[in-house]
Amino acid sequence: MQTNAKTPLMRVHGISKSLGGREILKSISLNLYEGEMKVLIGPSGGGKSTLLQCMNYLIAPDRGHIELLGQHIDPGNHRELCLFRQQVGMIFQDFNLFDHLCALDNVSIALRKVRGMSKKQARERALSELDRVGLADKGHLYPAELSGGQKQRVSIARALAMDPKVMLLDEPTSALDPELVSEVLAVIRGLAQNGMTMIMATHQMGFTRSLADEVLFMQEGRIIEQGSPRVLLAEGSKTRTLDFCSQILDVEGGV
Amino acid sequence: MHETLDVLMDALPYVLQGAAVTIVAVIGAMFLGLFIGVPLAVGQVYGGRLIRILCGLYVWFFRGIPILVLLFLFYFGLFTLLGLNLSAVVAATIVLGMTSGAYQSQIFRGSILSLSRGQLKAAQALGMSNAMAIRTIILPQALRLSIPGWSNEYSIILKDSALAFVLGASEIMARTHFVASRTYQHLPLYLTAAVMYFILTWIGLILLRSLEKRVRIKGYVH
Amino acid sequence: MLQRVAFLFAILVCLTMGTALAQDKAYINGIDANYPPFAYIDQSGKPSGFDVDAVDWIAAKMGFQVKHVPVDWDGIIPNLLAKKIDFICSGMSITEERAQKVNFSNTYWEVKNVLIAKKDSDLKAEDIYDKDITIGMQAGTSEAKWMADEKEKQGWKFTIKLYDSSPMATEDVLNGRIAAAGMNYPPARDAEKKKPVKIIGSFGEIEEFGAAVRKEDTELLETLNKGFELLMADPYWDELIDKYLN
Numbered sequence: 001m002q003t004n005a006k007t008p009l010m011r012v013h014g015i016s017k018s019l020g021g022r023e024i025l026k027s028i029s030l031n032l033y034e035g036e037m038k039v040l041i042g043p044s045g046g047g048k049s050t051l052l053q054c055m056n057y058l059i060a061p062d063r064g065h066i067e068l069l070g071q072h073i074d075p076g077n078h079r080e081l082c083l084f085r086q087q088v089g090m091i092f093q094d095f096n097l098f099d100h101l102c103a104l105d106n107v108s109i110a111l112r113k114v115r116g117m118s119k120k121q122a123r124e125r126a127l128s129e130l131d132r133v134g135l136a137d138k139g140h141l142y143p144a145e146l147s148g149g150q151k152q153r154v155s156i157a158r159a160l161a162m163d164p165k166v167m168l169l170d171e172p173t174s175a176l177d178p179e180l181v182s183e184v185l186a187v188i189r190g191l192a193q194n195g196m197t198m199i200m201a202t203h204q205m206g207f208t209r210s211l212a213d214e215v216l217f218m219q220e221g222r223i224i225e226q227g228s229p230r231v232l233l234a235e236g237s238k239t240r241t242l243d244f245c246s247q248i249l250d251v252e253g254g255v
Numbered sequence: 256m257h258e259t260l261d262v263l264m265d266a267l268p269y270v271l272q273g274a275a276v277t278i279v280a281v282i283g284a285m286f287l288g289l290f291i292g293v294p295l296a297v298g299q300v301y302g303g304r305l306i307r308i309l310c311g312l313y314v315w316f317f318r319g320i321p322i323l324v325l326l327f328l329f330y331f332g333l334f335t336l337l338g339l340n341l342s343a344v345v346a347a348t349i350v351l352g353m354t355s356g357a358y359q360s361q362i363f364r365g366s367i368l369s370l371s372r373g374q375l376k377a378a379q380a381l382g383m384s385n386a387m388a389i390r391t392i393i394l395p396q397a398l399r400l401s402i403p404g405w406s407n408e409y410s411i412i413l414k415d416s417a418l419a420f421v422l423g424a425s426e427i428m429a430r431t432h433f434v435a436s437r438t439y440q441h442l443p444l445y446l447t448a449a450v451m452y453f454i455l456t457w458i459g460l461i462l463l464r465s466l467e468k469r470v471r472i473k474g475y476v477h
Numbered sequence: 478m479l480q481r482v483a484f485l486f487a488i489l490v491c492l493t494m495g496t497a498l499a500q501d502k503a504y505i506n507g508i509d510a511n512y513p514p515f516a517y518i519d520q521s522g523k524p525s526g527f528d529v530d531a532v533d534w535i536a537a538k539m540g541f542q543v544k545h546v547p548v549d550w551d552g553i554i555p556n557l558l559a560k561k562i563d564f565i566c567s568g569m570s571i572t573e574e575r576a577q578k579v580n581f582s583n584t585y586w587e588v589k590n591v592l593i594a595k596k597d598s599d600l601k602a603e604d605i606y607d608k609d610i611t612i613g614m615q616a617g618t619s620e621a622k623w624m625a626d627e628k629e630k631q632g633w634k635f636t637i638k639l640y641d642s643s644p645m646a647t648e649d650v651l652n653g654r655i656a657a658a659g660m661n662y663p664p665a666r667d668a669e670k671k672k673p674v675k676i677i678g679s680f681g682e683i684e685e686f687g688a689a690v691r692k693e694d695t696e697l698l699e700t701l702n703k704g705f706e707l708l709m710a711d712p713y714w715d716e717l718i719d720k721y722l723n
Contacts, residue, residue: 083382086381433518
């Protein structure tokens with residue numbers, strides 16, 4: 001699937017980050033190819049979330065840089081940074097919906113304010129995105145009136161509306177009640193099948209096995225193991241990844 | 256008793272005109288305070304070091320000096336030095352507004368800080384500039400949360416406005432004093448003034464509460 | 478919603494500022510509206526009193542526009558110097574200290590200072606000096622300054638309490654909080670007419686009232702001097718005295 005001859009869609013080059021005197025990321029590099037789905041696995045505090053947030057400069061890395069479509073991003077240039085972020089969708093663990101806006105406006109506000117669409121255009125686009133995540137009839141509801149799964153689907157619709165080239169997903173199902181996880185995973189699966197380029201931090205092993213093109217195991221700010229899930233998660237393989245995953249399966253009672 | 260009633264009936268229209276002056280000054284000060292307080296709060300939360308220090312200095316200055324002193328300093332000092340020939344009411348409104356700006360900034364700052372940091376990140380992740388994210392995402396929520404604090408600020412400004420009489424602004428207090436000097440009915444007249452302030456406080460609180468209800472977000476519990 | 482309110486308010490501000498600016502150029506006479514019968518606010522809410530009527534007559538005679546604006550007495554000279562008002566004709570006593578900052582017109586009225594006490598009081602003016610009592614005075618007045626200076630010099634025993642206006646001091650005499658209040662004779666007469674208080678004797682020196690202007694406004698000063706000269710020669714002067722001061 002991944003032909004290394006192709007230029008990567010997104011290149012992460014030597015990202016390091018220290019917070020409060022602790023080195024969270026130690027010179028991380030990775031390439032994301034078009035249509036690829038990478039999964040980040042690892043213990044909490046291993047730097048997954050920091051890495052994802054560094055990838056669109058929500059956290060400014062101390063060293064290293066990002067390239068999108070071969071273009072070096074200069075985070076000091078505010079305009080360029082905003083343009084770059086429009087092309088990189090981000091999904092957060094706790095949704096981060098805008099509490100004062102209904103679902104429809106959550107999706108349409110950036111279309112209007114950032115893309116400069118008319119109210120009507122933005123509304124139509126927002127409706128079609130909500131439809132795509134199965135919430136066409138919930139547009140008038142406010143975040144506080146939605147379930148966790150619905151909130152996360154709205155946040156996915158919000159990101160998709162900007163036509164991102166890449167999606168960064170930071171544990172999108174971790175804050176959900178177990179019975180709401182599958183509706184969100186179904187939406188993400190749909191995206192993957194439609195060829196969206198994604199990198200996702202998750203503990204959902206079944207999902208990883210079936211959809212990930214590559215698994216990156218992160219610990220103490222480094223990528224320790226990487227490879228296809230078939231290899232890393234094969235029964236009896238002596239990988240750290242499998243070791244870690246069997247622990248979460250024990251704790252979570254098998255997901 | 257009869258004489259007292261006559262005095263009160265006579266004085267009422269005159270003192271009520273003073274209430275109009277008070278209302279204009281208080282509403283003016285509230286809005287001026289809003290326009291000063293919001294940028295101050297944003298500067299204090301999101302600004303760089305220099306901006307934070309400057310905003311902090313402003314707040315420190317206006318919170319540290321009694322209104323009465325500020326009124327004299329600005330009316331006879333600063334405004335005159337600047338060649339601004341402002342009427343007493345306008346000058347008092349500006350001083351009350353600038354002071355209120357310092358206090359309102361603390362209300363807004365608290366509201367902004369009580370919002371989750373995640374929403375700002377989400378807005379930035381969508382490609383919004385910082386200013387746009389603050390304007391369209393943070394402030395609409397922070398301002399809603401500030402309405403209860405704002406009600407409090409309203410009643411404080413209303414009462415502080417009574418000090419404007421020292422500049423010769425003919426608001427409720429000054430007019431009450433004038434009538435009392437002519438008629439020697441101090442107690443009934445000041446009671447009337449007290450009732451007027453009470454009613455103005457009450458009306459303002461009701462209006463702000465209905466504003467709070469009107470802009471309330473469904474299901475939103477903070 | 479907020480925008481609409483802000484817009485309405487902006488209009489309101491423009492209107493008030495506009496009317497303030499639109500007012501034609503008139504001299505502003507700063508008055509202490511808590512000083513009946515020389516200056517006060519009448520029942521219809523207009524400035525009135527001996528000084529107000531006198532200045533109105535002079536303005537008509539000398540051909541200038543005038544407006545009377547109540548100003549807090551304590552801040553009345555700063556108001557004049559800051560050009561918030563153009564002159565002060567409001568029972569202001571001519572004193573050396575004030576004359577360092579402003580120029581005074583010729584004297585147009587003389588008053589003595591008196592003490593008032595409750596109607597049933599047997600206090601005498603000459604008895605107050607060595608008693609442990611409290612005397613009320615209006616802050617910022619020449620008589621209050623005289624009283625404080627002399628008390629210091631002579632070692633008088635009483636305490637001075639300062640009020641924002643003479644009527645407030647009178648009120649506290651009635652409340653029994655102070656034994657007596659010192660003020661100019663005319664307001665004391667006014668109080669005597671309206672309240673159960675009486676004049677118990679005089680103190681201090683005869684005070685001379687004059688109008689105050691900024692040092693540089695010599696032309697206005699001449700106009701006022703000339704005006705008073707004409708007024709005092711006119712039968713209207715006696716009418717005014719009858720109306721307000723007798």
